[in-house]
Amino acid sequence: MTAPAGLLAALREVVGAERCLVRPDELLPWECDGLTLHGSLPSAVVLPRDKHEVARIVRACRRFDTPFVPRGAGTGLSGGAIALGGGVVIECAKLDRILAIDVENRLAVVQPGVVNAALSHAARPHGLFYAPDPSSQLACTIGGNVAENSGGPHTLKYGTTTNHVLALELVLPDGELVRLGSPTGWSPGVDLVGVVVGSEGTVGVVTEVTVRLTPLPEATETLLAIFADVVSACRAVGAVITSGLVPAAMEIVDRRTIDAVEASVYAAGLPRDAGAVLLVELDGPAEALPPQIERIRALCAAQGARVQRARDEAERERFWRARKGAFGAMGRLAPDLYVHDAVVPRAKLPEVLARIGEICDRRGLRLSNVFHAGDGNLHPNISFDRRDADELAHVLAAGREILEACVAAGGVISGEHGIGTEKRDFMGLVFGPDDLEAQHRLRDAFDPDGACNPGKVLPSPRFCAEANPNARGYDRVPL
């Protein structure tokens, strides 16, 4: 889809030619997001510098009947930030200012392009941090986090993005600028902030975010429990949850991931003989931690684990580097990596992981697991080579079977990556037609003409019929 000449002229009038990209070679970085299987070249990319430019861009797109897609750093993993079938990408990278850090009231006001880790870095001298910490936090932006309701390892204790957003300013799909919520975190009536968080950039373009900052924990302890197999590690997680302990994070890394990490620059000295390791982080008042450590040790030991405690900050960082670098390390296993995302009740982790292993074994696929066990948030990762059409077909078919297994266990098909284009047509696994009708109504209220990030989140008969021709590989897959 080519942008109408009149639209390009209008966009250039708003942002100037240098911030309005139209040549295919310039547009290439915006062809896909972190889910590289799905790609679609936008008609244009514009880089606004303030909210008024965003509003004018949206109005120009509407005038020329061209869809638009808000985008942050493009680290999303569900194909949510691509311009499906063309359209204008509104790239928020230049809206990157921290407008205020209010130490007394523990909040910050930021533009959407502020990088997640940069906010915590800026807050740290004041004894505060921004709690949601997706693994991509060195690159991903707060605006993208708002769109996806991003999580991260520490959401077990601190919650996801929606628990930390107090107020929003956004440009609605009709070009109107509205402020929602209150810096107090309370709402006089309907909680529209909560509706916008997690809406995957389909209800407008967020231009300002007021977030809660959290006091840095007084003390932190990190434990590494080494298990013979991943099922024992999952049982230990279940035992910790049932005991009422609330660690800051509980992450499982399986043997294949350990092998990849230890062979990479992220090597942390993880034991090569382990079937799985469980990383447990506890934080809070110093007095609280020693008894909690002992309880965790006992619960892990009951599943046959030996438990190490990080002796110092350097060792703690090393443990975490291994966890957060796992996805990068998997590049060693194969040219492509499919990162899945689903959630199950924690007691079901052992049986669901076993089932996922069977699915991948049956299809001859290389599976590794590194995931937020404390939340029941699985990330089965399949390493593959997209140039092998048969293997790609198996990867995609296994993906559906994995999601079905999670739903059958009482779970859902995304815990933090979102639906985007990737899982749009799997929404029917979780929701019936009437449930989806209610979601359509919500979206319609914001965007009756379907101008904002169309083709995402909700399955539509029109898009199903087109079989998403921009999703590379899907045309070869008997879904």
Added chain:
Amino acid sequence: MHVAPEDPRAATGAVQASTPQLSPEEQRVLRADVGDGALHEHEPVDIDGAPLAWTLEPPDADALAAALRTLSAHALPVVVRGGGSRLGLGNPPVGARLLLSTRALDGVQEFDAAEGVLCAGAGTPLRTLREALEGSAWELPFDPPGARTTLGGVLATAAVGPRHVGFGRPRDLVLGLDVVLGDGLRARCGGRVVKNVTGYDLMKLHLGGLGAFGVLVSAWLRLRPRPACVRVLSMALGSGPERWAPALAAARLPSARAAALIDPSLAVALEPSRPASAGWLLLVELAGDDAVVARDARLLGAGEASPGAIGRLRALQGETFGPVGLRFRLAVLPDRLDEVSARLERAGAALLAFPASGLLYARFSLELDVDAAGVDRAWLAARDAARAGGGFAVLEAAPPWAKRTRNVFGDTTEAAPLLRALEHRFDPAGILNPSRKGPG
């Protein structure tokens, strides 16, 4: 019902609205579609000046869906009722013909003790939920005022009690909802797991939506681990503006589950033997591991409060102050509580504040049965104080005549067209709690 503001009797509520009736035909279709025993006539229940003498109580979710289809088809507006604790919240209902009760949708459907989650019907009293959790490692993280409060009521009003500092708000605790929309469409959202971004977060529309976007059928909740140790402490903090800093520090202690600063006139309700000259009262409930509670108690340096103090605090928070009082709920930035408080005190308010969350309840007593000027003064004082505090004020409890000429949620906002668009899609016939919600 439209009340012309120029009619002084109407402005003061001296005109008693007549009780709306259901025609024989309306009774017949409701009984036919919802069930013979589902429709009852009773003594009128007054809701902000609107007397309602009929209640429709669907026995299950399918009957609720049938009820809403029929109510929509026949343009019969309802006021949705759970336990009836919060029927005075919101703007007065206009044009409502009957009550729609969720009480039959009750019972704990599942309690997963391994996972710490629970699913229950919207009509289930919170008391029943607490009983179901007795002896388990989990507690119900809701403690709003009101002995009859149901799960649906607490969610639809996003109500919190003194322990919200530790528990969080309903929006942080609900994992999934089953809802029937105004036209009878039954839609589930969320799920039963503790982390979920599968589709739009429709739950947020219903939590605090005052039943305007749908009627709740059931909800999955995240429970909280029961603390090993609980202590309730209290201390006097004088009457100068310097009281707010230590109150905020106390409320932000890691184990503080509830923390309130109460002015001398209200503090007597908490500690009856306390002289008013003792100044403002800080009441703090610490909960958690023994070692942390002990440390925080040491830091606080306060004495043990009298038994039942948190319960009395909750009652005070929810008190409606009879027919001639006003209660505002203000949400402000914590570091502006001193200024907000000073403004409200000058206007004659009695105050109860939760410093950590910036929530503040202001009570105004009126001199006369019909003191329109007094209401105006209180309204402006609350509004201006809230603005100075960077937040907002909602008029929560007031005589009907005091509500009728204003939007209790405050000024219309720029989000109003969006709210109208949502209402139109979720309640196309406009039958759910018409006119109650806001702002806008």
